[in-house]
Amino acid sequence: MEKKYYQLLKEKFPTKEQVLTELINLEAIVQLPKGTEHFVSDIHGEFDAFDHVLRNGSGSVKEKVKECFHDQPRVPITDLCTLIYYPEEKLALEKSTLNWDELVLYYKKNIPYLLQLTNYAGRKYTRSKVRKALPPQFAYILEELLTEVDTKEDKIDYFSTIINRIIELNQAPALITALCKTIQRLVVDHLHVVGDIYDRGPKPDYIMERLCNLPSVDIQWGNHDIVWLAAVAGSPIAAMNLLRISSRYGNLDILEDRYGINLRPLITYAQKYYEPRLAFNVKAEDNQTFPQSEQILLNQIQQATAILQFKLEGQLIQRRPEFLMDQRNVLTFIDYEAQTITLNAITYPLVDFHAPTIDPNSPLTLTKEEEILVTRLLTSIQTSEKLKRHMDFLLEAGGMYLCYNGNLLFHGCIPLHENGDLKSLRINGHNYAGKALLDFYEEQVQKSYLSPSCHDDLATDMLWYLWTGACSSLFGKEAMTTFERYYITDKKTHIEKKNAYYRLRNEETICQDLLAEFGLPSHGHIINGHTPVKEKKGEDPIKANSKLIVIDGGYAKSYQNTTGIAGYTLLSNSYGMQLAAHQPFTSVADAVKNGTDIISVKRLVAEVACRTKVKTTNNGAKICQEMADLSYLYQNFDKI
Known part of the structure; x- marks a missing residue:
């Protein structure tokens, strides 16, 4: 061999x-010096803010512009940065406000700036890598221009002739756009997405398209991502949960209009059995309004899918005793005549509990109508070409964790006991903990996804366990109290107790032990998402003497009242690590017209004594x- x-x-x-x-x-x-890594997490469908952070490299592009032109005070830094972030939109704006002669001057002024910056941003890469970053249609011309942009007097006419000819042939906008996108690509070499692309926000499919077209990206699956993977892999419970959350946040159009999933059977069923209930009102984001008729429909669909989810989950709990989830088989704890439920030996009245399709004598059984409905909905989800393509990419580029350049990336937690010992899950006579547990989970995800016609096998059930199980590294809590939050007013029942990891990760020795568990050096870092950092309450995203960094600051608008910010991102270059805290994004139109940018405050996390080279990556x-x-x-x- x-x-x-x-x-x-x-x-x-x-x-x-x-x-x-x-x-x-x-x-x-x-x-050569190692390229810049960019870490983002918990995007939750907020495409516009995410896209802007990608375009500006969490402030890296502006820093590079300032460095490049530090001795040229006349260079309009803000205007040039806006052009780099949004070349098509900025050029359209200039074209609408300038006459032809003014537009020609604009082209002639900015093309040399962009060429200088491309050279500056590409100086730590090989010429071959820079060449590959150039768009093919302009590769030869750009190589010539990049070579001659700093030319002496004897070649100035040659350089100017090329620029003039490009403008005459009306190719300046395309060339400028190509240069701007090349600069973005050279400033950030690789993107890490530390989980949760889906749910809450309105454009997760836009985010997936963006990720599919990036040259270098990896993804660590989040708990919300795993539900979408599970639905396409054939989990009917995940499919109901996906539909429930989408209706809760008013995002059914993602499924129906953009993924082409037929929701008509669900709409007919929901309208047949359910009337609006207060607990199921849609959770609208800022300035988001829905017509009254749509609010009623979303409320009905949310109720219908919740009951279907609880039925299917109860069936799973019964067939998987090894999951140790008997206490979550909530439909079996209800006194249907008294409208009460007994949890942990305490009886609570149910509020607005309406489940006309439940047989009290067999509460987990689907009616024949529901069996047909669930099958139709799951089939429609699984046969969506666009959704399947996105999930294929999520599977291919993703994993439960990643060891990369000495750092450990995962979305949620490594399940621990209160004393810091690794918490194990026992399946088929084997105990899995730490790295072995996450490897086992990833193996089950792959196995389930490759057998989409299997709906109740261990691998597919394990995907649901990852969403809600006590030893799930993605969930990281003892129990998910969805039922209680809908139907019980006593807020003590709503509490979801976190795994000990979230307390112990503040201790440096625990983080060092976890790095060692994954075979990583003691100078490495753990990078997490999943838990919004409540900055306005004084929480610090940098923990355990800088051994652990949490980068979920709250892209999702629903979190921002709690967190006080609009997201953390992390940058790692050859000099060290920086954490960036972002303020809320306004709009693309505002960014293009007024040059507004996300204000990012950076903090040094780690600094290396000697500049990191490619050979150590x-x-x-x-x-x-x-x-x-x-x-x-x-x-x-x-x-x-």
Whole structure:
């Protein structure tokens, strides 16, 4: 097998000179500074704010512009940054307000600025990588312009002629747009999404399209993402939960209009059995209004899917005793005549509990009508081409955790006992804890997704456990009290007790132990999302002497009254790590017209003594292995 590998490698590099050239090239690459990593989390469908953070690199683009033109005070920094963030929109605005001569001057002024900045942003990469970042249709022209932008007098006419010709052929807007997007790509080399792309906000599909088109991205699944994966993998409970949450936040149009899922059978069913109830009112975001008829429908659908979810969940709990969730089989604890429920030996009155399709003698049984409905809805979800494409990407680019450049990334928690010991889940006679637990979960996700016709197998049920189980690294609480929040007024029953991890992660020794559990160095960091940081109450996202950073500051507008900010992001470059706290985003129109930007306040998390080079990164390790293989091939070229 090894000999065959080197024979294939020899086919790729058929001469010793080619092997040597590639070896020298790779040796040079590993000596370059590492690229900038950008960490985001808990986007929750808020595309506009997320897209702006991507475009400005959490403030990195503006910093790069200031560095590049620090000795040129006449460069309009804010205007140039707006152009880089939103080239199409900014150029359309300029075209609508300037005459042709003024527009030509605008092009001639900004193209050289953008070329200088492209050179500056690409200086820590190889020429080959910069070339690959250039759009193919302009690759040759841009290489010429980038080479000559700082030219002396003897080539100034050559440079000017190219620019003039581009403008004459009406290609300046396309060229400027290409340069702006190249700058964005060069400023940030790689994006990490630490979970929760879906639910609450109105445009998760837009976010997925954006991610699908990025050159370098990974995703750590969040608890909300896993529900969407589970629905496409064939979990009827996840499908009902997905529909319930979408109706709760007024986002059914995502499913119906943009993913093409047929909701007509659900609408007919909900209107047949349910009337509006106060607890099921839609949770509208700021300035979001719905017609009265739509509010009523969303309320009815939410009730219908909640009861279906509780029935299906009860069935799962009965067939999976190993999940230890008997206390959550809520429909079996109800006195239907008295309209009360007994939880933990305490009886509570139910408020607005209306479940006309429940048989008190068999509360978990679906009616024949419901069986047909659930099947139709699940089939429609699974056959959505666009949703399947997005979930395929989420599966391919994602995982339960990631060890990357010495850091440990995961969305929620590593389940722990109160004393700091790893908490285990026992399945089929095996105990899983720590890294082994997350590896087991990821294996089950992959297994379920590859068998979409299986709806009640262990792997598919495990996806639901990840949403709501006590030992789920994505949920991280003892129990999910959805039923109580709908139907019981006593708020003590609404409390969801967090896993000990969320207290213990403030301790440096615990974080060091977890890094060691995943085979990572003591100087690494743990990077989490999932729990909104209540900054206005004094909570600090940097914990355990900087060993752990929480970057869920609240993209979702529903969180911002609690958090006081609109999201944290993290940047890691060759000099160290910086945490950025963002203020709320207004709108693209405001950003383009008035040059407004998300105000980001940065804090240093870690600083390295020596600038980090590619050779010490994950990519560097792969390159070093390639170098070892090429070196062996070079030394034994005539024998292979």
